[in-house]
Amino acid sequence: MLQHFDPNKDYGTPASLSEKLVTLEIDGVEISVPEGTSVMRAAALADINIPKLCATDNLESFGSCRICAVQIEGRRGTPASCTTPAEAGMKVTTQNDKLAKLRRNIMELYISDHPLDCLTCPANGDCELQDMAGAVGLREVRYGFDGENHLDAPKDTSNPYFTFDASKCIVCSRCVRACSEVQGTFALTIDGRGFDSKVAAGQDEDFLDSECVSCGACVQACPTATLMENSVIEMGQPEHSVVTTCAYCGVGCSFKADMKGDQVVRMTPYKGGEANHGHSCVKGRFAFGYATHKDRIRAPMIRDSIDQPWKEVSWEEAIGFAARRLKEIQAEHGRESIGGITSSRCTNEETYLVQKLIRAAFLNNNTDTCARVCHSPTGYGLKQTLGESAGTQTFDSVMQSDCVLVIGANPTDAHPVFGSLMRRRLREGASLIVADPRHIDLLDTPHLNDSMHLPLRPGTNVALVNALAHVIVTEGLEDTDFIASRCEGDAYSKWRDFISDERHSPEQMEAITGVAAADIREAARTYATAKNAAIYYGLGVTEHSQGSTMVMGIANLALATGNIGREGVGVNPLRGQNNVQGSCDMGSFPHELPGYQHVADPIARGRFEAAWGVQIDNEPGLRIPNMFDAAIAGQFRAMYVQGEDIAQSDPNTQHVEQALRSLDCLIVQDIFLNETAKFAHVLLPGSTFLEKNGTFTNAERRINRVRKVMPPIAGKEDWEVTVELSNALGYPMNYSHPSEIMDEIASLTPSFKNVSYEKLEQEGSLQWPCNDEHPVGSPIMHVESFPIGDGKAQFAITEFVATTERASRRFPLLLTTGRILSQYNVGAQTRRTDNQAWHDEDILEVHPHDAEERGIKDGDWLGISSRAGHTVLRALVSERMQPGVVYTTFHHPHSGANVITTDNSDWATNCPEYKVTAVQVEKVTQPSEWQKNFHDNHERQNNFLKEAAAAAAESH
Numbered sequence: 040m041l042q043h044f045d046p047n048k049d050y051g052t053p054a055s056l057s058e059k060l061v062t063l064e065i066d067g068v069e070i071s072v073p074e075g076t077s078v079m080r081a082a083a084l085a086d087i088n089i090p091k092l093c094a095t096d097n098l099e100s101f102g103s104c105r106i107c108a109v110q111i112e113g114r115r116g117t118p119a120s121c122t123t124p125a126e127a128g129m130k131v132t133t134q135n136d137k138l139a140k141l142r143r144n145i146m147e148l149y150i151s152d153h154p155l156d157c158l159t160c161p162a163n164g165d166c167e168l169q170d171m172a173g174a175v176g177l178r179e180v181r182y183g184f185d186g187e188n189h190l191d192a193p194k195d196t197s198n199p200y201f202t203f204d205a206s207k208c209i210v211c212s213r214c215v216r217a218c219s220e221v222q223g224t225f226a227l228t229i230d231g232r233g234f235d236s237k238v239a240a241g242q243d244e245d246f247l248d249s250e251c252v253s254c255g256a257c258v259q260a261c262p263t264a265t266l267m268e269n270s271v272i273e274m275g276q277p278e279h280s281v282v283t284t285c286a287y288c289g290v291g292c293s294f295k296a297d298m299k300g301d302q303v304v305r306m307t308p309y310k311g312g313e314a315n316h317g318h319s320c321v322k323g324r325f326a327f328g329y330a331t332h333k334d335r336i337r338a339p340m341i342r343d344s345i346d347q348p349w350k351e352v353s354w355e356e357a358i359g360f361a362a363r364r365l366k367e368i369q370a371e372h373g374r375e376s377i378g379g380i381t382s383s384r385c386t387n388e389e390t391y392l393v394q395k396l397i398r399a400a401f402l403n404n405n406t407d408t409c410a411r412v413c414h415s416p417t418g419y420g421l422k423q424t425l426g427e428s429a430g431t432q433t434f435d436s437v438m439q440s441d442c443v444l445v446i447g448a449n450p451t452d453a454h455p456v457f458g459s460l461m462r463r464r465l466r467e468g469a470s471l472i473v474a475d476p477r478h479i480d481l482l483d484t485p486h487l488n489d490s491m492h493l494p495l496r497p498g499t500n501v502a503l504v505n506a507l508a509h510v511i512v513t514e515g516l517e518d519t520d521f522i523a524s525r526c527e528g529d530a531y532s533k534w535r536d537f538i539s540d541e542r543h544s545p546e547q548m549e550a551i552t553g554v555a556a557a558d559i560r561e562a563a564r565t566y567a568t569a570k571n572a573a574i575y576y577g578l579g580v581t582e583h584s585q586g587s588t589m590v591m592g593i594a595n596l597a598l599a600t601g602n603i604g605r606e607g608v609g610v611n612p613l614r615g616q617n618n619v620q621g622s623c624d625m626g627s628f629p630h631e632l633p634g635y636q637h638v639a640d641p642i643a644r645g646r647f648e649a650a651w652g653v654q655i656d657n658e659p660g661l662r663i664p665n666m667f668d669a670a671i672a673g674q675f676r677a678m679y680v681q682g683e684d685i686a687q688s689d690p691n692t693q694h695v696e697q698a699l700r701s702l703d704c705l706i707v708q709d710i711f712l713n714e715t716a717k718f719a720h721v722l723l724p725g726s727t728f729l730e731k732n733g734t735f736t737n738a739e740r741r742i743n744r745v746r747k748v749m750p751p752i753a754g755k756e757d758w759e760v761t762v763e764l765s766n767a768l769g770y771p772m773n774y775s776h777p778s779e780i781m782d783e784i785a786s787l788t789p790s791f792k793n794v795s796y797e798k799l800e801q802e803g804s805l806q807w808p809c810n811d812e813h814p815v816g817s818p819i820m821h822v823e824s825f826p827i828g829d830g831k832a833q834f835a836i837t838e839f840v841a842t843t844e845r846a847s848r849r850f851p852l853l854l855t856t857g858r859i860l861s862q863y864n865v866g867a868q869t870r871r872t873d874n875q876a877w878h879d880e881d882i883l884e885v886h887p888h889d890a891e892e893r894g895i896k897d898g899d900w901l902g903i904s905s906r907a908g909h910t911v912l913r914a915l916v917s918e919r920m921q922p923g924v925v926y927t928t929f930h931h932p933h934s935g936a937n938v939i940t941t942d943n944s945d946w947a948t949n950c951p952e953y954k955v956t957a958v959q960v961e962k963v964t965q966p967s968e969w970q971k972n973f974h975d976n977h978e979r980q981n982n983f984l985k986e987a988a989a990a991a992a993e994s995h
């Protein structure tokens with residue numbers, strides 16, 4: 040019998056991965072299933088749905104409710120079908136009078152301790168208990184509520200997004216298992232026994248005070264209305280759903296936007312999503328309220344100067360004004376005097392159009408993207424060594440890893456759904472090595488097998504990776520077969536000579552990295568001798584003066600040990616924003632056309648010129664930092680910024696502000712009045728991911744569809760605005776749907792050749808390269824050869840050069856920065872949601888030793904000074920940092936975290952060195968000068984906005 044997988048159906052127990060099939064008979068239907076499949080799942084695959092309560096197909100079966108009882112020929116009793124594995128020749132009966140009576144009795148017991156308020160219950164119509172009562176034919180209950188019951192059990196409403204109504208709990212423990220098995224947090228337990236058993240969060244705390252990270256897995260798993268989204272309680276059950284992709288991080292989780300009309304009732308993680316398999320984190324699951332927040336920009340606005348109030352105008356007038364200013368500036372200051380920045384939050388199609396606008400309508404290559412400040416070294420470093428600027432694996436690949444090396448990344452906060460998957464593999468026994476100045480949560484994974492922390496000093500990554508490679512080479516741990524067959528020989532010999540030198544030994548490097556030589560040796564051996572070892576890294580690798588060198592060092596390590604080209608291994612950059620991979624793929628950088636085709640390559644350029652009907656500059660244009668410098672020097676006069684807040688996210692804020700103030704025309708397209716928009720002359724309303732069609736590409740190169748679920752608040756999707764601006768500039772663009780833009784991308788980008796919306800509908804998602812060689816995409820890269828030279832990978836020389844940003848007498852501490860789970864990037868979205876409950880200010884973490892020296896206590900206001908600037912944050916004394924290192928997040932603009940970061944940057948890509956700033960810290964009593972000015976300007980610009988809205992309302 041043919042079985043197809045329906046992502047909307049619950050099969051009761053997880054799929055078995057066995058390749059061996061067994062054939063059994065269920066209610067007379069013959070079915071073959073992989074060995075290890077439960078009888079319940081086998082039946083569901085044959086469309087025979089056995090009643091169930093405690094089973095669900097993303098959790099291991101538990102066998103507590105017994106409602107799924109069946110009869111099996113030749114066996115005594117009525118075994119639970121969820122815990123009974125299917126066996127060859129089995130004959131199963133799922134329906135007869137005896138089973139019906141048994142199930143009705145069980146159900147009666149459940150219902151007798153359950154409020155009979157179905158008609159007014161928020162879960163009405165979406166309650167498995169209600170469904171099962173119907174399925175077993177229960178019409179009346181013989182036991183009343185007179186005896187002991189739980190009907191007065193209290194509600195826990197502490198979590199801003201969901202309510203726990205204990206009176207409705209049937210103690211099936213699905214929530215407890217979801218929190219452990221899926222999320223890996225172990226925040227819930229069943230306390231007590233028998234009648235007294237109940238679900239408890241943490242040490243019997245409320246949900247908000249417990250370890251709960253609000254991922255929603257328990258809410259998803261709950262078969263009753265016990266754990267329920269507040270939005271559903273308030274708005275009622277949804278009426279229809281649209282599958283789309285989360286717009287927060289680079290994991291790219293798929294969700295069903297459950298809708299009532301054009302209002303989102305809830306975001307349900309989609310089981311068919313191949314990046315998340317039905318799991319989510321607090322951001323994608325709950326933090327969508329920003330889309331309808333009162334602060335949304337709802338009308339286009341213009342002004343002549345940033346010291347003037349805004350004037351609300353029509354789209355036509357705003358676009359006409361912007362185009363006229365751009366043309367005037369080019370006429371007066373030359374073709375190169377303008378440029379633009381694409382967004383890693385917008386879709387591929389939108390990003391593609393912005394860089395096309397710049398190259399074909401502005402007629403220069405002054406395009407850049409926020410990847411400049413995060414993963415540009417990944418692009419450079421992986422291209423040099425492996426030939427392709429992208430991670431090599433799928434997320435699922437980690438389930439085959441025996442050793443996981445995490446460098447400068449914090450997956451449980453920044454890529455939470457992948458963090459949970461990684462934790463699952465670590466619980467199964469894979470070894471963990473974390474190289475990070477800070478003790479990250481992954482190291483506290485419950486039931487962790489074998490782990491090591493290499494707490495290196497900020498800025499010494501390359502010294503560490505060289506020391507690891509030195510051990511591998513000098514202790515004979517290389518994979519010589521892989522190197523001989525897959526790597527270019529000369530480059531390898533040179534690298535081997537270089538890395539074998541004693542100056543790279545752990546013992547020599549210990550004084551630099553601060554990590555004990557013995558630990559480095561042990562880590563190198565663990566990584567090199569694991570059957571499958573995988574490296575995951577983040578911005579703690581790239582945002583350094585040697586970011587590109589470190590990426591190449593990581594690639595060297597994987598190549599030397601043969602950990603490339605199969606499941607469970609690889610080099611995996613964890614991309615921060617939802618579409619940072621896509622924005623790089625789409626040609627956002629000044630030197631590369633879409634698909635990483637260099638502008639100097641006449642063949643590639645010729646293809647774009649023929650398709651676009653223009654001549655494209657063959658010289659790379661300006662990068663973001665060069666744009667700022669040129670603006671201050673008066674040569675660069677106008678900028679179009681789509682969905683990116685450079686004034687908050689780029690380093691050395693004073694310098695950025697000076698550059699923005701120098702511009703004659705700044706056009707900002709965004710959903711809110713962000714920090715950059717405060718310096719703008721044209722403000723064009725942006726659209727959120729819920730208001731548009733398109734695609735995002737996640738950190739595993741997976742192209743996922745984004746589907747419109749509500750109309751854009753200001754009437755236009757972002758791509759439509761770019762089209763109109765281009766037309767107003769005299770370069771015609773004509774698309775009626777983003778699918779046509781994707782068709783153009785596919786026709787010009789070899790790695791996207793076979794991508795189309797039609798194919799995405801068929802396949803669900805596609806991982807590029809997707810071309811004739813790989814018609815349905817490439818989950819694992821470099822399986823047989825590398826897209827570089829003659830197909831062989833290139834080892835790279837990675838000399839350690841210490842950053843010039845060092846601790847000194849004046850600035851004795853090193854500041855490093857990172858993210859927190861509940862907030863996202865510059866916080867523009869998450870700060871406008873209830874995620875504020877977890878993190879409503881950035882704080883400075885200081886080691887007790889440094890705190891004691893300075894008399895610092897928790898909550899003290901601290902002045903933080905660097906050679907770039909000064910800001911003030913509150914203190915948290917924490918042992919997560921090593922002495923001499925302080926740490927903060929950068930989610931709140933008034934914190935001014937980037938007022939203190941310097942303009943040091945990566946030698947190859949100009950990616951800023953956010954992760955190392957020498958600072959001094961002292962107790963203070965008032966905000967910094969910059970913070971006071973920030974506050975004043977914030978008030979002033981917001982008042983300009985209010986005045987514009989009031990004037991518009993009056994004229995209407």
Ligand code: SF4
Pocket residue numbers: 207208209210211212213214215238257260261262263265266
């Ligand atoms: S809260 Fe829901 S999932 Fe958890 S035990 Fe109760 S009914 Fe089951």
Ligand code: SF4
Pocket residue numbers: 214217218222224225226227250251252253254255256257258
């Ligand atoms: S929301 Fe997530 S972390 Fe919190 S209790 Fe539920 S499953 Fe656990």
Ligand code: SF4
Pocket residue numbers: 285286287288289290291292315319320321322323324454455456457
């Ligand atoms: S892990 Fe990332 S993509 Fe998934 S729900 Fe969370 S923020 Fe969204």
Ligand code: FES
Pocket residue numbers: 090091092093094101102103104105106107108119120121122
């Ligand atoms: S569903 Fe099988 S015992 Fe509960």
